[in-house]
Amino acid sequence: MNAAPAKVYAAWTDPEKLAAWFGMPAKMQEGSLRAETDPRIGGRYRISFTGIDGEHFQVGGIYRDIVPDELLVMSWAWHSTPERESLLTISLKPDGAGTLLTLHHEQFFDQAARDGHEKGWTELLGQLEQFFAH
Structure with missing residues (x-):
């Protein structure tokens, strides 16, 4: 990423910054993305948006480990399938x-x-790169 670690970390943990780059604009209603974060071990995060067909989507989880500007480890589950929790690590x-x-x-x-998720993350990481290009 063409930004210092502190800026990349903030892009994942500051709700306004997260909402500015996260999401797939072609698949969601404009302005519908919302992000909430509580970046501390045991804190929760939630990202929600409305699809172009009107369906509501929400993903979220709990921060399991955090080292500011270095590491985020969090559970990841869509509200529609909470039993399908996975683990996301960003170094x-x-x-x-x-x-x-x-x-x-x-x-x-x-x-x-x-x-x-591989397809989605590939697209989202491209958007994160674009976020830092502006």
């Missing part, structure tokens, strides 16, 4: 003037869930 390392971001998402319910 940040300084890399010249930027940040090497490593995203590891594991413990998926099945292969289809893994494949869907």
